[in-house]
Amino acid sequence: MDITAAVITLFLIMDPLGNIPLFLAALKSVHPERRRRVLLRESLFAYFVLLAFLFFGSFVLQFLRLEQDTISVAGGIVLFLIAVRMIFPIERFGQSDDLEGEPFLVPLAVPLIAGPSTLAVLLLLQRSAPGQTGWLLLALTIAWALSAIVLLSSTILYRLLGQRGLIAIERLMGMILVMMSVQMFMNGIRAFLAR
Secondary structure, three states, X not given: OOHHHHHHHHHHHHOHHHHHXXXXXXXXXXXXXXXXXXXXXXXXXXXXXXXXXXXXXXXXHHXXXXXXXXXXXXXXXXXXHXXXXXXXXXXXXXXXXXXXXXXXXXXXXXXXXOOHHHHHHHHHHHHHOOOOHHHHHHHHHHXXXXXXXXXXXXXXXXXXXXXXXXXXXXXXXXXXXXXXXXXXXXXXXXXXXOO
């Protein structure tokens, strides 16, 4: 997978457009002048969590002795499940629950930006390109920066696109992710059968 595909995959899984209503709901009780600072702080927390997984997650995979084809097939399945949830969303945190006070680390940084799906795919990308941590770090940074820009512009984007526009974009992103997940799954099966 090249750097562009990695950036797109990570950005789609972080799902900043789909998270806009959740972020706005979580920040409803925060004073409007502080919202931008809180969003920036939470985005930075998420970035540090992602970096920790990027640099130390490979030790977990080595300890478990997972092979490349297994990683590819598992990655395809995980991405497919994420994509299906984007296309057919279930009710998520923040749509019905109200938060008291200012959020700190949870739920904005973890799990909304640096969620289990993003962390799992980051580990899978690293395992699929051993020794290329530099380009993966660049891809992660670009995807995170794009997500942070979208989330920092969440109020404006929500006004421009509305709830229906955001849902439509999220479903389109889910369709793209479905195709990428099927390709990853097929690559893993092909590699396994070629042994």
